[in-house]
Amino acid sequence: MSQTGFGNISVMTRSLAWVIICFLVLPITVVFAVSVTDKHYLSLPSEGVSFQYYTNLLTSREWLGSIGQSFIIACVSTLIAGAAGTLCAIGCWRLSNRASEAIRLLMLVPIMVPTIVYALGVYQFWIDLRLLDTYTGVIIAHAVTGVPYVVITVSTALAGFDQRLEQASLNLGANMEQTLRLVIIPNIMPGIASGLIFAFIHSWDELVIALFVAGRGVFTLPRRMWDGINEHLDPTMAAVAAVLILLTVGLLFIDIYIRSRKTA
Amino acid sequence: MSVSEGHRNLNITGVEKRFGSFKAVDNVSLTVERGEFLTLLGPSGSGKTTLLMMIAGFVQPDKGSIALGAEQITHLPPERRDFGMVFQGYALFPHLSVFDNVAFPLKVRKKPRAEIEERVRSALDLVQLTAQMDRLPRQLSGGQQQRVALARAMVFTPHLLLLDEPLSALDKKLRAELQEELKRLHRKVGLTFIYVTHDQDEALSMSDRIAIMRDGQLIQHGSPAELYENPSTAFVADFLGKSNFLRGRVETHAGDDIVFTSGRGRFRQRISGAKRPPVGSEIAIALRPEKISIVPPGTEMANTLTGTVTEWNYFGSEFRLVVSTQSFGSVAVAIPTWKSGVPPEIGQSLTLGWDAQAGMQVAES
Numbered sequence: 001m002s003q004t005g006f007g008n009i010s011v012m013t014r015s016l017a018w019v020i021i022c023f024l025v026l027p028i029t030v031v032f033a034v035s036v037t038d039k040h041y042l043s044l045p046s047e048g049v050s051f052q053y054y055t056n057l058l059t060s061r062e063w064l065g066s067i068g069q070s071f072i073i074a075c076v077s078t079l080i081a082g083a084a085g086t087l088c089a090i091g092c093w094r095l096s097n098r099a100s101e102a103i104r105l106l107m108l109v110p111i112m113v114p115t116i117v118y119a120l121g122v123y124q125f126w127i128d129l130r131l132l133d134t135y136t137g138v139i140i141a142h143a144v145t146g147v148p149y150v151v152i153t154v155s156t157a158l159a160g161f162d163q164r165l166e167q168a169s170l171n172l173g174a175n176m177e178q179t180l181r182l183v184i185i186p187n188i189m190p191g192i193a194s195g196l197i198f199a200f201i202h203s204w205d206e207l208v209i210a211l212f213v214a215g216r217g218v219f220t221l222p223r224r225m226w227d228g229i230n231e232h233l234d235p236t237m238a239a240v241a242a243v244l245i246l247l248t249v250g251l252l253f254i255d256i257y258i259r260s261r262k263t264a
Numbered sequence: 265m266s267v268s269e270g271h272r273n274l275n276i277t278g279v280e281k282r283f284g285s286f287k288a289v290d291n292v293s294l295t296v297e298r299g300e301f302l303t304l305l306g307p308s309g310s311g312k313t314t315l316l317m318m319i320a321g322f323v324q325p326d327k328g329s330i331a332l333g334a335e336q337i338t339h340l341p342p343e344r345r346d347f348g349m350v351f352q353g354y355a356l357f358p359h360l361s362v363f364d365n366v367a368f369p370l371k372v373r374k375k376p377r378a379e380i381e382e383r384v385r386s387a388l389d390l391v392q393l394t395a396q397m398d399r400l401p402r403q404l405s406g407g408q409q410q411r412v413a414l415a416r417a418m419v420f421t422p423h424l425l426l427l428d429e430p431l432s433a434l435d436k437k438l439r440a441e442l443q444e445e446l447k448r449l450h451r452k453v454g455l456t457f458i459y460v461t462h463d464q465d466e467a468l469s470m471s472d473r474i475a476i477m478r479d480g481q482l483i484q485h486g487s488p489a490e491l492y493e494n495p496s497t498a499f500v501a502d503f504l505g506k507s508n509f510l511r512g513r514v515e516t517h518a519g520d521d522i523v524f525t526s527g528r529g530r531f532r533q534r535i536s537g538a539k540r541p542p543v544g545s546e547i548a549i550a551l552r553p554e555k556i557s558i559v560p561p562g563t564e565m566a567n568t569l570t571g572t573v574t575e576w577n578y579f580g581s582e583f584r585l586v587v588s589t590q591s592f593g594s595v596a597v598a599i600p601t602w603k604s605g606v607p608p609e610i611g612q613s614l615t616l617g618w619d620a621q622a623g624m625q626v627a628e629s
Contacts, residue, residue: 167322168355170342172369173420182372186359 028245035238042233053239062224063236070221073135074203077142081199084143085150086192090184092151093158104155110145118145119212126213133215141213142203149202150195157191190258197255201248272333273298274319274424274456279328281314281480288314290480291328296424301450301457303467306477307503312460313428315477319458320426321345332423348417348455349426353433354409356401362388362412363397369420387419390449407438414449424456431466443470464504468492476500497627501550508556508595510549510623514541521566521620522547527591532566534620541625549623553584553598559617566620571595576608583608587616 030044037043038050057063088107092100110118122141123132131137165187169179185192207222214223221240228237274296281289289311296302304312317323319330321342329338337345357365366387370380388394391411401409410430417425430446431439447470450457461467467474468488475485476499484496488504495501498509512526521532522540524547533549541547559565571589578601585597585608597616608614 162353162355164351164353164355165357167320167342168349168351168357169368170322171320171345171347171349172372172416173343173346174368174372175343178372182368183357187357 031238031241031245034235035242037235037238039235042229042235042238053234053236056236057239057243060236062219063221063240066219066221066224069135069218070204073138073142073218073220074200076135077139077146077203078196078200080139080143081146081150082192082196085147085195085199086154086185086188088147089151089154089158090180093155093161104151107151108148111148115145115208119209122209123212132213133217135218137213138210138218138220141209142206143199145206145209146199146202149198150192153191153195153198154188155191157188161187190261193258194255197251201251205244205248272335272423274458275331276315276319277329277331279315279318279325279330281311281318281323281325287480289318289325292477292480292482293328294475294482294485296456296458298456299454301447301459301470301472303459303461303471303474304477305461305464305467305474305504307462309479310477311480312462312477314480316426316428316458316460320347320349346420346422347424347426348420348422350410350413350417350428350430352428352430354401354413354430356409356412356416358401361398361400362393362404365401365412366416366419368416373420383419384415387415390418390452391415406434407442410434410442411445414446418453418455422455424458427457427459429461430459432461432463439466446470468504474504476503478503494624495550495626498548498550501624501626506553506596507550508553508592509626510551510592512547512549512591514543514545514547516543524549529569529591531569531591532620533623533625535625539625548626548628550626551618551623553596554582555622556595556597556616556618557603558597558599559615561615563615563617565617567618567622569595569616570613571616572613573608573610576610578607587614589616 033044034042035053036049036051037045037053038047039045085107088103092104119141126132126137126141129137131140161184165183166179169183170176174182205222206220207226210218210220210223211226214220221244225237225240228234276292276294276296279289279292280287292311292315304315306312314323318325321337321340325338329336331337357368360368363384366384367380370383375383385394388397391414393408393411393415396404396408401412404412413430427446431442434442443466446457459467459470471488473485474488474491476483476491478499484491484500486494491500491504495504495507498507501507501509510526510531512524512531515523515525515530517523517540518532520534520536522535523530523532525531531549533547535541559568561570569589569591571587573585574588574594575586577584580601582601583599585599587595587597589595595616
């Protein structure tokens, strides 16, 4: 779509678009205001602006510990989801028959099933496997639910991949492993990167599964925020939310940048 | 660049490939001599690309075998065949520089760095692209991309080179230039080239030998001159250059000639020996437009035919006319401009003449 195309859009359409954007985005901005409150509970600042809750966030063992835990869990589960999702998408693409279509659809189940149902299932299963309240348990659950994002973005990238490049690679003497590593993956890298970013964001702010399978030992950031709201309405939570929003927006911009570089 | 040792003939024996109920390649047997430039020529859907893909190893034949010298390669995977290939649209790796594209086949064979460097340079030198070594494929023109694809396909001294319509994406002038260059390269490296095209002019001007395919079958193969002068079927006569088809019934044999009739006309055609059709049979004679001349009325000649001009076009070096005749309907005639005297006019009546040796007997279909 070209930039000049916007010139033809009527004032009505444009106003409506802005209204919708405001409706979606403005509630989020409240968090920023609340995070600099000078009071002791979740509220808008009245007397003045205070950064005490940011200081609190950066000095609290609990909050920093949860951030660290969430980061480790998000990184590891993203790597697993990335590898599994990419290989699954490539496999389906190479087969491209009815069975592979079915598999691709099946891969989307984790985001189609309501999370709470899914989390309950994982919980039951994890009891038997003794994975409750362990890093491994949360990482596996997050990796599985992150796979669909990778499968979707990598499949999209593969749809635009010229199959003759694979043939050329084989013809030039590269085996399947070399073809995958030297030709296919570098050419679908923007799709893989997008998938990784989405899988990371998914794990980073996932609450429902964490509520079910994590307990005392593993306390992810969204879990701590949930407890914060339930128990003492600590405005530190708003500061955390503000940081999370900025981080997510940052990752999305990286994603947009990678995609635009591909089409350039 | 030297040609690899053990450079051998390629023997294709009775290969067949079906896609569902569609027979893409139907019982094709062909031997490709070492060092020759063989063109697979045919309209789209004739099976020529499928045959090439079978040689490359991307398509498995349902029946038949392919052998390189004495070695059976029918089921050898493509990466172990050592056949260079220039793909339609070139299939250059977009994320690698020109150098890395050409180095790819050597890198995957784990050659030492110094050897890779030297061989890539000499391959790029061969196609005159040393200066563009660090560019990405998308920064090159179509012709340059085509030359990178060639260098990449030849750098590992393959047993033979497969080319799938390598010039089809280029404009006419560049095409002619690259045709010359490909021929020069073929003479220089002495590698076997198997070239797929649907362009008959390209096939005629470049090949040592042409194999004509239609509906999955190999119709005829031979040198360009052989095929042009002695097409076995009406399809070959019409596909390789243009032909008029004179259909009639054999009336008598007269010396080396046969006499056949069509409409009110009687015509002579030189056919001797075993190919001579019996009296009373139907025959088809292919007659090239350029073998017909315009003669003054009443000229004594083996064959004369009168008609009126219904269409004419000027092509610089020649006039191409369509003459409507009683015996054969529309007849295409090509007259060198310098011989025609006055420009023709629509509706003008004239007499056409040709020798008894001018036509070629062809099988129908």
